[in-house]
Amino acid sequence: MRALTPEPHALDSDEDVVRARHVIRALAVDAGLRLIDQTKLVTAVSELARNTVIHGGGGRMLAEVLENGTRTGVCVTFEDEGPGIPDLEMALSQGFTTGEGLGLGFGGARRLVHDFDVTSAPGEGTRVRIVTWR
């Protein structure tokens, strides 16, 4: 199932968000994703990595290529030990924001990828896992 052992990438600054975009772009190219899917995935990564830095107080990203039978996909996981998300449904709704953004990042990221799973609870941090299949 796993083609690569995921190595964690720190997410603590603006620069880390840019690095995360580059890491995933390279992985998406290697995995043979179409340009449009690469762009959607990297954009989702940018939104989620920024959330990890800003709302999660920093954390890490894990990336791997998945082989599932005939399917190949890029899987990216974001983890932080921040305050967590009290109301997931509200956080995912369009236009919801606790910060200075447009409130499109979290819900928007979900629309840009094929699989989107969030685990979060107040005080227990947040884990978001996304997959884009080829």
Add this chain to the structure above:
Amino acid sequence: MLESGDRIPILKLGHLLLVTIQVDMHDRMALALQDDLTKKIVDTGARGVLIDISGLELVDSFIGRMLSDIAAMARVLDARTVVVGMRPAVAITLVELGLALPGVQTALTVERGMALLPAPGEFGGDARPEDEGPDA
């Protein structure tokens, strides 16, 4: 603070300001560009701003918001903004993200973007050549 190499250059061409974004900007860089451009509009009395994003491989909600904010601030300062050169994959992604860049005039190419901005003749005596800075 940002190093000077971390800033996006703003070129002055007559009454227009030209910005070509060729690097993957982190968020502080995007905010600095917004501040620099607003200041430059005031300093030069520019009537138009052309932003070329053909070098950008993605526009996320932060950069999208920067573009909308620049257009809004420029409008308040009596300058028009046109964003040109968006890649097709970027445009599709932006729309799916739910970002329609409200208030931002776009054009496919620099040439078409220029055509949307006020022609130099329209402001004849209003040009301020004395404001040519070292970065112009």
